[in-house]
Amino acid sequence: MSHPDPVPHPVPPYYAVVFSSRRTDADAEAYQEAAERMVALAADQPGFLGVESVRGADGSGITVSYWRDPESIAAWRSHAEHVLVQRQGRERWYQRYAVRVARVERAYDGP
Amino acid sequence: MSHPDPVPHPVPPYYAVVFSSRRTDADAEAYQEAAERMVALAADQPGFLGVESVRGADGSGITVSYWRDPESIAAWRSHAEHVLVQRQGRERWYQRYAVRVARVERAYDGP
Numbered sequence: 314m315s316h317p318d319p320v321p322h323p324v325p326p327y328y329a330v331v332f333s334s335r336r337t338d339a340d341a342e343a344y345q346e347a348a349e350r351m352v353a354l355a356a357d358q359p360g361f362l363g364v365e366s367v368r369g370a371d372g373s374g375i376t377v378s379y380w381r382d383p384e385s386i387a388a389w390r391s392h393a394e395h396v397l398v399q400r401q402g403r404e405r406w407y408q409r410y411a412v413r414v415a416r417v418e419r420a421y422d423g424p
Numbered sequence: 425m426s427h428p429d430p431v432p433h434p435v436p437p438y439y440a441v442v443f444s445s446r447r448t449d450a451d452a453e454a455y456q457e458a459a460e461r462m463v464a465l466a467a468d469q470p471g472f473l474g475v476e477s478v479r480g481a482d483g484s485g486i487t488v489s490y491w492r493d494p495e496s497i498a499a500w501r502s503h504a505e506h507v508l509v510q511r512q513g514r515e516r517w518y519q520r521y522a523v524r525v526a527r528v529e530r531a532y533d534g535p
Contacts, residue, residue: 322522329442329526331488333476365444367480375478375486377442383529403535411433411533415440415526418494422522424514 322420323362328380329417334410336372344406347398354394360385372408379417386414433531434473439491440528445521447483455517458509465505471496483519490528497525 336344348366355361360381368374380386389395402410447455459477466472471492479485491497500506513521 322524329440329524331440331442333488365484365486367478367484367486369478369480373476373478375476375488377444377486377488407535409533410535412531413433413436413440413528414530415528417524417526419525420523422520424518424521 322422323379325417325420327362327417328383328386329413329415330378330380330386331413331415332376332378332410334374334376335408336368336374337406337408338372339405347401351395351398354392355389358385358389358392361389383414433533434490436528436531438473438528439494439497440524440526441489441491441497442524442526443487443489443521445485445487446519447479447485448517448519449483450516458512462506462509465503466500469496469500469503471499494525 352364352366355364355378362379362381364376364378366374366376380389463475463477466475466489473490473492475487475489477485477487489500491500
């Protein structure tokens with residue numbers, strides 16, 4: 314999954330969840346399917362603003378999702394279907410991952 | 425350029441610069457060289473904490489650099505050599521890019 318164009322900017326402040334990961338070799342097809350489903354499901358949640366996601370040939374990936382406020386992020390994190398997929402991620406799909414929740418203070422784009 | 429492993433977590437708060445981009449087809453070798461040079465140069469700046477960067481086969485990329493405070497980010501943004509490379513980026517290397525400066529409030533990792 315790769316989202317070709319940067320997400321347009323709402324006016325800050327808003328929130329970003331930076332999810333950095335390194336995949337295992339397991340389960341390419343099931344992983345891909347779950348990743349696409351999670352993007353579609355996230356997009357339906359209250360407070361969702363957009364997502365950017367890139368995975369490299371070496372299995373490293375970064376997904377940044379944008380949200381209106383910390384409450385939207387907390388609700389998404391505890392969404393039942395998402396919780397199940399998070400567990401599969403920990404058990405099967407990721408060698409390592411890191412999550413940062415950050416408040417976007419400034420945003421600009423170009424060229 | 426792809427950094428395989430997520431950057432270890434300092435204790436929040438700290439800052440993240442999320443740079444999302446879509447490359448042009450121009451100048452693959454010069455771009456690559458400049459990208460690597462910028463990572464090395466950034467790593468020498470006061471307040472630099474780490475960087476994660478992935479580019480996909482379709483030309484979309486996300487680089488997240490982590491910094492101690494907004495002052496470190498402002499200093500890096502106006503570093504003379506970096507300013508020259510930013511100009512090349514705008515003029516030749518990127519179809520589109522977006523920059524977000526965000527304050528990291530929570531961080532965790534796994535599995």
